[in-house]
Amino acid sequence: MHDIRSIRENPKAFDAGLARRGLAPQSAALLATDERARALTTEMQAVLAQRNEASKAIGAARARRDDPTDLMAEVAALKERLPLIETEQKQVAEELSAALAAIPNLPLGDVPKGAGEDDNALVHERGTLPDFAFTPAEHDAIGPALGLDFDTGVKLSGARFTLLRGHAARLHSALGQFMLATLSGEHGYEQVVPPLLVRDEAVFGTGQLPKFADDLFRTTDGRWLIPTAEVSLTNIVRESILSEDELPLRFTALTACFRSEAGAAGRDTRGFIRQHQFEKAEMVSITTPDQSEAEHERMTAAAEDILTKLGLPFRRMKLCTGDMGFTAARTYDLEVWLPGQARYREISSCSTCGDFQARRMSARYRPAGEKGTRFVHTLNGSGLAVGRTLVAVIENYQQEGGAVAVPEALRAFMGGVERLEPR
Template identity: 55%
Template sequence: MHDIRAIRETPEAFDAALARRGLEALSPRILEIDAARRAKILAAETAQAAQNAASRDVGAAKAAGNDEEFNRLRVLVAEKKAEVARLNEGAATEDTRLRDLLVAIPNLPLPVVPDGKDEADNVEIRRWGTPRTLDFKPLEHYQLPAALPGLDFATAAKLSGSRFVVLKGAMVRLHRALAQFMLDTHVEEHGLNEVWTPVLVKDEAMFGTGNLPKFAEDSYQTTNGWWLIPTSEVTLTNTVAGDTLDEAQLPIRMTAHTQCFRSEAGSAGRDTSGMLRQHQFEKVEMVSITTPEASMAEHDRMTGCAEAILQKLELPYRVVVLCAGDMGFGAIKTHDLEVWLPGQDTYREISSVSVCGDFQARRMNARYKPAAGGKPDFVHTLNGSGVAVGRCLIAVLENGQQADGSVQLPAALHPYLRGKSKITAAGELV
């Protein structure tokens, strides 16, 4: 959420940043509501002061036996009391209008973020690995002989409808191994603290990370009001909601492996084949809580953590910085990791690592006390995939495919598969 004081001080800069996201100028409307709110608050305070003064004079008039003055002051007190209530109600209405407007406005991109409207304007900053030169036509993951016995879309459709999958045999073992490998790497090598969280959360948690109210249709809500998390960014970030931390506690670095649920409301017709875009999937998430001074360095560190997973799995990838028009709602800067998928002959997103500044912290009221003293300040929050398990499964299958329909698995996974290193064309793990 945005700081109204910053908008008052630099409305032109605020509107210029919104324009980079393709949005119209909003500061005139914001400041108009803010001015009306502040005027009603001031008027209510003035009326309250008059009420208090009249209340004091009532006693004096009664003690002096001045019935006329006593009755006049009693009427004045009642009038001022009603005026105060009316003005406070009006101020509360304007405050709600202002809050509803501010919470629907996305975060402002940093100056270093490239300009652009969509993914075509994102800027590649580096690549790692070289895609294999294949002497056969590469297949997509759902076409691979090795994968076919373990990717059961027909049964999933019978159970749940489209965009679900039932994993069996080698596929479910590989999927589980990938998640465990990612967690072990983040905990043992990257120093993240593993956390297990609920997948059902309250409105406040979804609001804190910016999923509500603007993106309600992208998530699932139960009949008793809980929300199924779209990612454990929601739960991990909200562990500090309402807290005032000591600076010595920062940074807080967490990771979690959870089920994730997304309605994919805005993706009709996209990636309908296979398991690239599912309503239910698993992800190993990373979240950091830092001081403002450390957040940009932390962003680079987290990007490196996600890259390490792909490097250990020998998966070629590239890193892009998202343009202002393609960034997520709460981000001020985002790195996307795009893994090479030979079946599609292109790079596809497998991780998105974002720094959100104090945007989420303001929504959650999460602060820290500076070690040097002074007023508590808002923390900075960061989140990133470390990485999406299903998409990583796809990448391992497609990059490891062989001409005979089998799949050779990365060496880093062999210990997690009891030494097995290959999925045969018949779908057997050997």
């Protein structure tokens, strides 16, 4: 959510930020609506003052035994007029709030301008690409013999659902627990088990509503299945005032996530890359504004540490303005190498949102020694998407004949198993 006061103070800067996102100027329309709302507020206050003065004059007239009929008529007219102004003022204020809520966050100055993923900037590459003595296969060719049961998933639930059994199920569970153990044990994230169903206010707070409702699943009682634990974790501080010494707060959770993939028709219809239901280890940080830059680097490094420990080659990309999410001010994507596809694929996104989500959630903190409050800064990132990490392990650790070596870092989570044999 944007601050209308900031737009009043510097409308050109606001429109320039939108232009970098490829959007038309909007400050003039917003300020016109804002001016109308403020004018109605002023008018409402003036009518209230007139009514109060006329009411006092009625009392004084009666004390003097004068006829108060004209004054009483004036008060009656003002009482009739007041709710009309109040209704209009509320409508205009809601119109302004809705308009502000529909505008994406402004990119930070170092975000490269661009239209899409081809304009993203490489930050660095890590790891060594595997060298196979055979032609590496894609995970959907190797996976079924290891327990990636695509056919049964479709039979049970339809397209973009997969049943995991045997080796695949065990590897999937081990990856999730390894991620949680690393994030909570080595990087200081507090482990949380959050609700998977949330109210409208929660998905509004993190920016999925109202614009992206079609990307979500909704229950018959009006709750939403979370598309990511970011929603639950970030909203822990909704409608809160924290003390500065409580910050930063760092949360992690391993949850199922649910996405309709409404905007991904025809993409990744094969395999385990893009599912309606998947698991992800999420990181969320709540910080003061002066901490958020360092926290973004810290969070991204935590996700990179998991990939490094698993021995998976990856690269960090800084997303351009046209490829960033709605709430992000800057996003780093981590892309893992998939030898079967001979390409890098996204496995984590780590974003800093500034105070954009905090304004939607009314999440504040009180700086030490100050009476007033400020909005916190929020950050979120994947550490990592479990299904995509499973795909990366299968493809990078595949052996001739379809077996898969278990990365050393995972063996303690798999009872010492070192190799998964196809069935």
